[in-house]
Amino acid sequence: MDWDKLRIFHAVADAGSLTHAGDVLHLSQSAVSRQIRALEDSLGTTLFHRHARGLILTEQGELLFEATSSMVRKLDTTAARIKDSEEHVFGELKVTTTTGFGTMWLVPRLAKLYERYPDLKIDLMLEERVLDLPMREADVAIRMKEPSQQDLIRRRLLNIRMRLYATPEYLAKAGTPMTVEELGPHRLICQAPQTPQVSSGAVLSQMLLAQNMTSTLLVNNYFGVLQGVLSHVGLGVLPDYLTADFPNLVRVLPDIESGEVPVFLAFPEELRTSRRVAAFRDFVLEEIQAIRKNQSESDGAISIRG
Known part of the structure; x- marks a missing residue:
């Protein structure tokens, strides 16, 4: 033919x-x-x-x-x-992850990756939909659950939890709630439970919304929640990995948190020898290890499994 x-x-x-x-x-x-x-x-x-x-x-x-x-x-x-050259990493790499993790954690760190590999071209797709890696919709995925697709190489990067945070400025003005019952006068910033997100985050948001708080701000992604918190709008439900980049955030109600959420990096078996994939994977692991080192003694430390 x-x-x-x-x-x-x-x-x-x-x-x-x-x-x-x-x-x-x-x-x-x-x-x-x-x-x-x-x-x-x-x-x-x-x-x-x-x-x-x-x-x-x-x-x-x-x-x-x-x-x-x-x-x-x-x-x-x-x-x-x-x-893929043995001496040089270059070319296009299609990466997919969630909007929250991509905008709040990955993108701010990419300057370091480009400094190391200036000829790398990254096509970053931020969406909650799980792209089909074996069908090459993306080369690498970082997801908040273990991929179920076959013929994938996967590695657990870290475990995260959703917690309640605020700025010192907001708490100085509105007061610091000491119990769930004291949340009523405060403004809650979170994703609506029906918004696509990890189930444990939805459960936590649903529990907090049930406290009949006076005012709420619902945003359809964690980046919007973060901006609301940083602007002193209220108390926000956010993933704990943010404490590495925003150390001034104050954790509110330390006993309140979501269930543990595993974060996995995955790529097709056929890309096992790709230097672009290996370079990206190693970079992400290095950044996570740096967080572990810097926050190993803090309440906001994240659990890393390698």
């Missing part, structure tokens, strides 16, 4: 349009159309339903697109391995 025709078919199937595929391939629409018809003739089947608004794959086209997609992923992986 002619690989060039398969390459053009894959581009058309991916774009859903002869014109858009031609733009990607730098070919005219008529040239793309001829190649598709030639492929259909060689296979003796129709690969697309043609509509005024675009092209839709037939059942046979779906089967072929699945095969070409697998081929493209394997070629991308092979190209990545070829580009």
Whole structure:
């Protein structure tokens, strides 16, 4: 089977349009159309339903697109391995993690990684949806639960808990509650329990919201909660790893906290030898070990497992 025709078919199937595929391939629409018809003739089947608004794959086209997609992923992986040098780390690395961990912990530390590897290109995807690593939606994932997908190399990075924090300025103005019953006059900043988040954080927020506090601020991610706390808006439910970067935060009601949340780093088995992946993994582990060293004697220390 002619690989060039398969390459053009894959581009058309991916774009859903002869014109858009031609733009990607730098070919005219008529040239793309001829190649598709030639492929259909060689296979003796129709690969697309043609509509005024675009092209839709037939059942046979779906089967072929699945095969070409697998081929493209394997070629991308092979190209990545070829580009990885024993002496030099460079190229693109797709990393995914949650919005909170990415914005509050990872991004502020990336300057150090770029200083070490200035030619590294990181595509950072911050979302609560779990991306499919074996399907190469991302190369590396940092998640607040152990990945369930097969063929992944995984490592537990740390364990975190959600706790209640405030600034000294807020507490000086509003007072420091000593019991849960004293939370009523305070303003609570947290994610709504139904917002996508770790279940233990949702449980803690739900318990605190049940205290009938006078005022609340609900934000759909922990970065927004952090900004509210730092602006002295109220008491915020935040992950304890933030105490490393914001040592002035005061923990309120030390007996109140969420259940333990494991944080895992994972990547596909096929990227085991990738130097980009190894460089990123080692950097994250070094940063976590630095937190452990700096906070081993504080209440906000995080539990590390290696």
